Amino acid sequence: MIGAWVAGCMALAWPMISQAEEAKPNITPAPTVAVSEEPLASLARPEYAISLYGDLKYGPEFTHFDYVNPDAPKGGTLLDSSTGSFDTLNPFILKGDAAIGLGLMYDTLLVQSMDEPFSEYGLVAQKVEVPQDRSYATFFINPAARFSDDTRITADDVIFSFNTLIEKGNPTYRQYYASVDHLEKLDDLTVKFVFKPGDNLELPLILGDIPVLPAHYWKDKDFSKTTFDIPVGSGPYMIKDFEPGRHITYVRNKNYWAKDVPSVKGMYNFDTIRYDYYRDLDVERQAFFAGEYYYRGEFSSREWATGYDKPPVRNGNIKKDLIPNHQPRGMQGFIMNARRPLFADHRVRRALQYAMDFQWLNRAMFYGAYQRTDSYFVNSELAATGLPHGEELDILNKFRDKLPPDLFTKPYSLPDYDQENGRRKALREAMTLLNDAGWELRDQKLVNKKTGEPFRFSLMLRQPGFEKIALMMQTRLRQLGIEMDFRLIDSGQWINRLQSYDFDMTSFWWQQSLSPGNEQRFYWSSAAADQPGSRNFAGIKDPVVDQIIDLVISASNRDSLVQRTRALDRVLLWGDYTIPQWYQPADRLAYWNIFGRPSVVPTKGNSMMTWWIDPDKSKKLGKGGY
Incomplete structure (x- = not known):
């Protein structure tokens, strides 16, 4: 599946020590719900979602995923951290070390469900059509879809995104999309990907993960070069400010066109997300205890066992949790x-x-x-x-x-x-x-x-x-x-x-x-x-x-x-x-007690983008922006 691979292309910031376990979350199974009398892949008509083998957990009238809180309050500031440095705001090319979080700026055609093995639901593309032999995939763009500068997203942008990624992006894109024979623009809001012969059942879902880039923004720019120009995106966040190698801040687009689309409802609840960069891991860890940032994945078993005996942990201002992750650990x-x-x-x-x-x-x-x-x-x-x-x-x-x-x-x-x-x-x-x-x-x-x-x-x-x-x-x-x-x-x-x-x-x-x-x-x-x-x-x-x-x-x-x-x-x-x-089959998380989070943990593990700042907790500790 492309999800983890795309994340890696966005920024090579892989943790090198495994994670841990959790305190009794409510983890629900993912029963499948038939959406028709025959497998979805056999229907050559537009559908709201697609899965690798035909069954979907969520029906066509679903309003949100089970692992989010659709009524989560919007607001507040998430302070987070990263190690190392960055020298570009273009995460799609081989050159440079891209800033963390840039994926928040870009929507994809479809959205993967975190509580199914491989299913995708509409986002930029509100529907997708795939024949029984999966020889092509046609994406129908949501007429409401907009870039962060309020420019309409069209078929030309999808075609530009695909062509640019394989021609000028990380060389891996060229190989990953190699089974696409050609694209056809059927109208301003419809794009058809025609595939080369072969048995590649997941190719329509792979294409659903294509990040949508604005053709009008890149028209007079060199996509193959590193850049500190703030780009126009298609996702829920925009860059507010940054200092190369030191910090980058994202602000939630309050006019984000998809905020009520079922596949993202209840997500992206922070008004502001700021990442501060640290060169030293010990300094980064101590900054967390000092309240310089609010959320930390701990990758050291020694520190998890001995390094959290601190006043804010003892008095409950910092919580420690082990969140099960039922993904293969690789x-x-x-x-x-x-x-x-x-x-x-x-x-x-x-x-x-x-x-x-x-x-x-x-x-x-x-x-x-x-x-x-x-x-x-x-x-x-x-x-x-x-x-x-x-x-x-x-x-x-x-x-x-x-x-x-x-x-x-x-x-x-x-x-x-x-x-x-x-x-x-x-x-x-x-x-x-x-x-x-x-x-x-x-x-x-x-x-x-x-x-x-x-x-x-x-x-x-x-x-x-x-x-x-x-x-x-x-x-x-x-x-x-x-x-x-x-x-x-x-x-x-x-x-x-x-x-x-x-x-x-x-x-x-x-x-x-x-x-x-x-x-x-x-x-x-x-x-x-x-x-x-x-x-x-x-x-x-x-x-x-x-x-x-x-x-x-x-x-x-x-x-x-x-x-x-x-x-x-x-x-x-x-x-x-x-x-x-x-490895350890769970994630070690420590966080300041200012958050709310859904009661359900999906089978693929925790996502911080489903959490929110609790106004009352935030005011009590004087953190989180309330």
């Missing part, structure tokens, strides 16, 4: 860049798995808060477990001669230092793999048997908290004769080097959705490995992975999607492209 790990000859051999990558003593880390540094990441779709039914069976096994059998034999006979596992003689076994197994791959110990140094070159590489970091973990890995690797140095760099440099694949090893979190699809090509495909700006940071080039990705994208029902995704997960795991880290 793969968070240390990525080995397989483009580097050092990491090209699978046996070497497998050997380096033994550098991570997770059990010790979890006890000594994480207060037992985490679980080991053992899947690219961990925390979901999409994760491969046990041995393959059913459709998953049928798929893998087609590639049996190209896959490791152990994949069919052993569940994938990671080193366990806590087992009897665990450390000794780990070192022995790692050294056996390295010897088989052409390395040997000479004078306590691991060297290439043929060239005598030492095994040496660098770990690129951007978070100070990871230095202690790097030290532990460094010690383990020295026992194998491997020299690993590590370097902490600033966020902008880290992003530039990541996007150009200029690293040996780094840390990253690939986030996933409940409905994986096209975005998997840009995470793992051979084509993406050579495309700057893709998410295939590991440099994976495996024809088996390519073919299974195609099967995932073409899945015709939910059961098949699950089985095909498990096959993809298993092949990626046995490729050992990362040293998996850790």
Whole structure:
């Protein structure tokens, strides 16, 4: 699904440590409601919504999503924070480090529901028409839709947005929309996307996520360049002011045309949202306790366990909550860049798995808060477990001669230092793999048997908290004769080097959705490995992975999607492209007690844009703008 991928393109500000759990929220299931006697995809007529496999939770007369408060008061100020810096207000291009929050300025054609696997409801496009074979998608623009300067949104703007993103935007857009053959303007408010032949059931929904850009604003501007010109948007917020690298403030557009549209009703309740930038994580955390900003996701288990014993927490002015997140947690790990000859051999990558003593880390540094990441779709039914069976096994059998034999006979596992003689076994197994791959110990140094070159590489970091973990890995690797140095760099440099694949090893979190699809090509495909700006940071080039990705994208029902995704997960795991880290199936949130929030938490987790400032609480604490 494109949602997480678009968010990443908007601003590369990925957290690197997993989140946590919650205090008993009211989490409702998402029963499906038939909206017709046959699947929606078979109806070649305009509909108010679309889902991947035809069923929708919300009927045509719905007034708002269940996870919002439609009567939430509007007003007040949300003060928030970010780390690093920014040097552009254009989040759609590869150049620069975009400011946080720019996605608030842009509406999409449709809106994803947060309590269904992959369903979208009307926004800029009030209806969408898709035939049974999904060979095209026609979007019918809401006549009331307006940009922030009150200019009408038309078919020309949608066509401009699509063409501009694939021609001048981040190169990943070009690949992501590659299955679109051409566009047709049917009238001023109607656009038809015609698709190339193929089984890509989610393509109409992918196009529903296109951000709508104003053609008239960009007419005489160079879209491919970074800029500090404040752009015209199509979403609920506009930029009020900013200081490069220090802060940016958004103001709610009180004339926002869609404020009563069911898919956004009850959201975007803050009059003002300001993000202050911090270069130091400890300074940022202390600023929160001082009331400099009001809402904080905590990514350090140590700080969550020991760092919140502060007066405002003890007296109830600051609340701590654990909010369940039923999304797949994705793969968070240390990525080995397989483009580097050092990491090209699978046996070497497998050997380096033994550098991570997770059990010790979890006890000594994480207060037992985490679980080991053992899947690219961990925390979901999409994760491969046990041995393959059913459709998953049928798929893998087609590639049996190209896959490791152990994949069919052993569940994938990671080193366990806590087992009897665990450390000794780990070192022995790692050294056996390295010897088989052409390395040997000479004078306590691991060297290439043929060239005598030492095994040496660098770990690129951007978070100070990871230095202690790097030290532990460094010690383990020295026992194998491997020299690993590590370097902490600033966020902008880290992003530039990541996007150009200029690293040996780094840390990253690939986030996933409940409905994986096209975005998997840009995470793992051979084509993406050579495309700057893709998410295939590991440099994976495996024809088996390519073919299974195609099967995932073409899945015709939910059961098949699950089985095909498990096959993809298993092949990626046995490729050992990362040293998996850790996760927690919930979000740690701390916030000043000035907010109201809905009683229902959707299956995809909390969204701050459904909260609001409570006037009475705000006045009591003197925060929040009331």
